[in-house]
Amino acid sequence: MKPKSPFIQSFDKLPEQLPLYPLENALLPGGELPLELSEPGALALFLNALKTDQLIGMVQPQRNNPESNIYQTGCAGRIRQYRERKDGRLNIMLTGICRYKIVEEIPQKDGYTLAKVDWSDFENDYQTEDIESTIIDGFKKTLRNYFDRHNMQVDWKVLENAPIEQVVNNLILVINLDIDSKQQLLESPTVRQRMDLFSTLLENKADPILASAPKSIM
16 A cells, blocks of 8 residues: 555665564554553664654564564554653554565664564555455455454445555454464455455354454444
8 A cells, every 4th residue: 555644754765674563463554553552672662763764663473483483574664643641651553654574683772673674575565556346346245244244333434435455454453363364464465365365264264152242343
């Protein structure tokens, strides 16, 4: 998704290093991710990002690989706004900008890790992808079936008016999927491929065992 804010750096101005923030959720370009920071390392990471490019490298933990405790592909989130709290915590909102691959991890004395990163495979994150309307309609039908099965309330007027890449890239933050599935979605080269994978994941996801109160989304 091409960034729309005039404050976001162009692709060729993206930095060579990012502070890394591991989280069991996959931010994607155009996604909006709220975070609450309280640990000293996380606060030091935030201050570093605020003083430099306002970018934080979101990345998911990886538990089944003895060679690395995090996945090597993540997405940079730009600090769009933040609020200081009297209890010393920070509430921040990140907007997903562009994916990256980790080249080298550099632990910092303040308790967080910097990474040298490579953006070269993800220039299409700055471009708007044309997707056939029939593909979009089929994906939305799959969404309707999933939401109905899981008793989730959706503002379809908002969803219908939003660009499809915005819908897909924000749903990954909301739908209850495992880490590996979210990483597969994150690493899907194009929005079209991500939609196909998302449809498969939703169609194969088991129905809830017990009925519950309706959940609201979008």
